[in-house]
Amino acid sequence: MQTQEDNIHFIDGFPIPVCKYARAYRHKTFKADASFSYCAAKQERYYGFAGHLLINLSGMIKGFTFASASVDERDVAPEVADNIHGLLGADKGYIRPELTQHFASKGVDLQTPLRRNMTDNRPKSDVNRLMRCRRNIETVIGQLSDYFNVQKVRARDLWHLSHRLTRKILAHNFCFLLNKQLGNPPLQFELLIKC
Secondary structure (H helix, E strand, C coil): CCCHHHCEEEEEEEEEEEECHHHHHHCCCCCCCCEEEEECCCCEEEEEEEEEEEEECCCCEEEEEEEECCCCHHHHHHHHCCCCCEEEECCHHHCCHHHHHHHHHCCEEEECCCCCCCCCCCCHHHHHHHHHHHHHHHHHHHHHHHCCCCCCCCCCCHHHHHHHHHHHHHHHHHHHHHHHHHCCCCCCCHHHHHC
């Protein structure tokens, strides 16, 4: 049985720095894999990787990967959102006509807010509702960062890093399902502490 949650997804990326920016040129552990990039949300440069996350409407993580920080999130999006259908909400960083066409050919409607110099024919109320719903992915990224320390890299190689990130994604989904089972709002993890 499919629900509305199976037809509406959101995608976003977040930084995973491997060391402080000032030490990046001396850092040797991920020399072949990590790279420099800029995080617009934090307004800072960093050295490391970028995590790419896909959630459904209620906030359950449905897809995740990470890549070198310099890899454009629009290039990773088809891999992360490979097995979905319906609506895919994203931020302005995912605007690319070729990406929209790629998703359209797979039965996915990619919707993003448009830049100021672009004409938007969509009803403003629909765009605002989409952006309100998209805040869930910011909440999930915040939880992964605050509760599960996903942005702290303590691994020494890609194998251990990928498994560490996978465990954190599984832990988040476990908390999500536990909250749902208890009848709590699924993303309010603070309620699990009171149990």
